[in-house]
C-alpha cells in the first residue's frame with residue numbers, strides 16, 4: 556500500500572475580506588491501511604484533507620507526502636498515482652460519450668491503442684455501462700454518472716483512490732454497487748462519507764471536528780465517537 560504522511564498540516568483559505576479562515580489544524584497522521592474512512596460534521600475539513608492527497612489543495616503549513624512524493628513539489632507525479640473521485644460527477648465528465656470519456660482518462664498514460672480499447676471494454680462491462688457506451692455522458696442519470704466518474708478513475712489503475720462522498724447521488728442499489736466495488740478494489744482507498752454503513756470492513760476511520768482529527772480507530776469506535784459528537 557502507498558504510505559500517506561501528513562506532518563503538522565494546517566490550512567487556511569483566503570476570505571473575501573482579505574483575511575484567512577483556518578480549516579485544518581496540526582494534522583499529523585500516517586496512513587498505510589488498505590481502506591481508510593474520513594467522517595465528521597459539515598465544514599469540519601474532510602474535503603480539504605482529501606484534496607490534499609492529490610495536490611488539489613496544498614497545505615499552508617506542514618507537509619503532505621504520498622510514497623515520499625511531496626504534494627507541494629511533485630503534483631504531476633502524485634496525480635499519476637492518486638485518482639480523485641468528486642462528489643459531483645459533472646466536475647469530472649469531459650467527453651461527449653461514455654466510451655470516449657473512459658478513453659480520455661488514459662490519454663496521458665502512453666498506452667498502445669489496443670490496450671486503451673481493452674481497458675475501456677472491461678470498464679464498460681464491470682460498471683454496467685456497456686448499454687450506454689455511445690450515449691452522451693451528460694444524459695446519464697446521476698447514479699450512472701457517478702459510476703462513470705468512478706470507472707474513469709479506476710481505469711487508470713491508480714495506487715490510491717480518493718473518493719469524496721461518492722454515494723451522495725446514488726439510489727440504494729447503486730450505493731451498494733459502489734460499496735461492493737470499494738470492498739473489492741485493489742488500490743488503497745481514502746473515502747470521505749456521511750454514509751457510515753459504507754465503512755463496515757474498513758481498516759481505519761478518522762473523525763474530523765473543526766479541522767482536527769479527534770478520533771482515529773476502528774470503524775465501530777470512530778462512528779460511535781462521531782455520533783456522540785454530533786448527537787450529544
Ligand SMILES: Nc1ncnc2c1ncn2[C@@H]1O[C@H](COP(=O)(O)OP(=O)(O)OP(=O)(O)O)[C@@H](O)[C@H]1O
Pocket residue numbers: 568569578595596597598599600601602603604
Ligand atoms: N475554496 C475554498 N475557499 C474558501 N473556503 C473554503 C473553500 N473550500 C472549503 N472552504 C471552507 O473550509 C471549511 C471546510 O470545508 P471542507 O469542504 O473541507 O469541509 P467538509 O468537512 O468536507 O464539509 P462537508 O461535509 O459539508 O462537505 C468550510 O468552512 C468551508 O466553507
